[in-house]
Amino acid sequence: MDLSKTAYLILGMLKLGKRTGYEIKSLVDVSTRFFWAASYGQIYPELARLEELGLIEGQADQSDGRRRKAYELTQAGEEALHAWLTSSDPLHRELRHEGVLKLFFSDSLSPDEQRQQIRRLRVEHERTAERLRAIEPGPRSAREEQGPRLPYLTLEWGIAYQEFMVHWCSRIERQLAGEAATTAPRES
Amino acid sequence: MDLSKTAYLILGMLKLGKRTGYEIKSLVDVSTRFFWAASYGQIYPELARLEELGLIEGQADQSDGRRRKAYELTQAGEEALHAWLTSSDPLHRELRHEGVLKLFFSDSLSPDEQRQQIRRLRVEHERTAERLRAIEPGPRSAREEQGPRLPYLTLEWGIAYQEFMVHWCSRIERQLAGEAATTAPRES
């Protein structure tokens, strides 16, 4: 029974409570999406697969007119989730960062173009950091009320990562500015 | 003319010099792979496509018995690369990190299991940091000999990122250990 990582994302979300595919997607979009994203095109077929495997159980509901199907973990699902959480298999880690890729090839750019690009990179990470800080109050209060604490921790991690990128960019910007000053002492 | 990011990776590598698909792959594996990976299954078809588009030009060679085809940028290819490097389009940024994902769901684990997992996460990043430090002398000496400097900078970035992760994990480990001490003051 070898599941995709996204399958475990779903199992994990259901461990947090009975949920529909739509609710899972909404939750992912304000939480794990910064380190593990998922789209409807993955979630709905995966829910069907997991039910087929007996790891989750769906309960259809029409009562309020809207057709919905909320899923829960079965015992087997709980076990599969726990096995994954405690396994020592090497972790899937993947980074695709176009900004750093551009930087790698930027020797051919003028100092001015280089500065502009690194500035853009910094601004993007600043914006992401802000978005994460806007989310923060929710998980924080949840944690303070003795709810799950680790989700909050990973949010803090996300903010710290964005800040790391911002600081790194700033340092490079200063470095490039310093060189420019040496090359052309009086620009004004 | 809308190219994939991986197409720009190839254009960038060819800007650095005439190269075969095999050489591009080898270079990618010791450089950009940590922020933008590529496999043969992408590189060879993409080379054909880029040649079709007139952005690169291949030159077949049998002289040493081995069949090889080395590519160079055309004028159009140079321009496409420069346009990408200086464009202000939002950057593709994607992170898939199974370790952080596990952490997000780890509230249901015992403190001991939690510590073990975060330790594993730290160790993986330590190992990656070491691998990057092992690569470092190459690009550093290249830079010192007035060769390209930005590739070295992105390598430094890679090391800094791994170290950020290691430090973050260490902090969480200490935090969890502190809590354990409060809960069970005398474990031995």
Add this chain to the structure above:
DNA sequence: TATAGCATGTAATTAGTTACATGATTAA
């Protein structure tokens, strides 16, 4: 002489996104 490395390529598969179709309810 065997193995590692150079070199090119493809087929099959997996992963993931985007865009659409459908239809209900709720709030402006």
Add this chain to the structure above:
DNA sequence: TTAATCATGTAACTAATTACATGCTATA
């Protein structure tokens, strides 16, 4: 009444990996 939101789902597409087939050269 219109727009936003809830809700499920799929088809088409893009991206990427894996594993294989082929055949050469250089080195141990």
